[in-house]
Amino acid sequence: MGPTENRRSLRNQERVATSAMIFDIKRYAIHDGPGIRTTVFFKGCPLACPWCHNPEGVSHEPQLMWWRRRCLACGDCSEACSEEAISFAEGDLEVDRARCTKCGECAAVCCSHALQVIGRTMTPGQVMEVLEKDRVFYEESGGGVTFSGGEPLMQQEFLHDILRTCRQHGIHTVVDTSGYTEPDTLLRVSDDVDMFLYDLKIMNDDAHKKYTGVSNESILENLRLLSEHGSEAVVRLSLIPNVNDDVGNIGELGAFVASLKNVGAVHILPYHRAGISKAKRLGESGEIFENVPPSSDILSSVENRLRGFGLEVRVGG
Ligand code: SF4
Numbered sequence: 677m678g679p680t681e682n683r684r685s686l687r688n689q690e691r692v693a694t695s696a697m698i699f700d701i702k703r704y705a706i707h708d709g710p711g712i713r714t715t716v717f718f719k720g721c722p723l724a725c726p727w728c729h730n731p732e733g734v735s736h737e738p739q740l741m742w743w744r745r746r747c748l749a750c751g752d753c754s755e756a757c758s759e760e761a762i763s764f765a766e767g768d769l770e771v772d773r774a775r776c777t778k779c780g781e782c783a784a785v786c787c788s789h790a791l792q793v794i795g796r797t798m799t800p801g802q803v804m805e806v807l808e809k810d811r812v813f814y815e816e817s818g819g820g821v822t823f824s825g826g827e828p829l830m831q832q833e834f835l836h837d838i839l840r841t842c843r844q845h846g847i848h849t850v851v852d853t854s855g856y857t858e859p860d861t862l863l864r865v866s867d868d869v870d871m872f873l874y875d876l877k878i879m880n881d882d883a884h885k886k887y888t889g890v891s892n893e894s895i896l897e898n899l900r901l902l903s904e905h906g907s908e909a910v911v912r913l914s915l916i917p918n919v920n921d922d923v924g925n926i927g928e929l930g931a932f933v934a935s936l937k938n939v940g941a942v943h944i945l946p947y948h949r950a951g952i953s954k955a956k957r958l959g960e961s962g963e964i965f966e967n968v969p970p971s972s973d974i975l976s977s978v979e980n981r982l983r984g985f986g987l988e989v990r991v992g993g
């Protein structure tokens with residue numbers, strides 16, 4: 677085998693070896709970009725927003741979820757667990773997370789589907805098989821695939837591979853990102869991305885650090901970089917009452933977005949409480965963030981304020 681074949685073979689091996697930790701694939705999505713889409717959710721996120729509506733996307737590792745309402749308290753899972761990681765206290769199933777290896781034996785014996793291991797390793801080929809099933813919907817509606825999470829850019833090798841493959845297969849691609857990554861990582865994939873959904877949360881850096889655990893400096897710089905690069909992007913603003921709905925934050929965000937090229941739209945995503953029950957199913961310890969969704973008055977005031985910057989604004993994805 678000559679050097680060229682060697683390199684080709686190596687590249688093929690790398691391609692075979694590339695995989696990602698995925699926690700869900702949602703077909704027929706209509707809020708994650710244009711048209712009818714398939715949304716692929718990557719596991720793992722560098723931010724720790726307490727209001728996250730996908731808390732199962734924060735950890736990169738697989739996690740065991742328990743649905744209390746489905747549970748018959750039969751104890752079969754506890755018997756099946758060779759690690760003795762499952763116990764019951766006052767009717768609640770408790771998992772010793774330190775012992776649990778996420779083997780899934782408990783979920784396999786649960787007849788009411790009250791247990792599930794969230795997160796599995798998938799190759800680009802396996803994901804493409806799912807996408808190809810819905811090609812007709814993409815073509816009819818102007819849709820495609822959206823890579824979301826979690827943070828898809830944290831698994832950049834896989835993302836890079838699958839974006840390339842989608843481009844070769846003529847599938848429209850959207851990447852939904854927090855923007856918290858190295859500029860090189862973003863630029864490496866950007867030419868194979870048709871549209872970014874770019875999440876902005878809080879403009880004040882101290883408040884951003886307080887709520888998300890990271891600075892917003894690189895997030896803002898990366899969005900400017902994408903705009904200068906000519907990438908199409910829509911800003912998504914998760915609106916959390918008493919966290920980021922104040923006049924100062926909305927004004928600063930509107931002025932920043934209006935100063936960018938290729939970023940003319942802001943989609944407001946009102947806070948909702950779906951993340952609370954998911955966090956409980958994951959058995960998360962510590963205080964769970966609870967809030968109320970923004971009122972219609974707050975939503976229209978934020979909408980109008982952003983429109984005042986000449987931006988196209990809508991509520992919803
Ligand atoms: S096997 Fe399923 S239904 Fe039975 S106790 Fe375990 S979680 Fe509940």
Ligand code: SF4
Nearest residue numbers: 757776777779780782
């Ligand atoms: S996933 Fe495996 S180790 Fe964890 S609780 Fe279930 S059976 Fe036990």
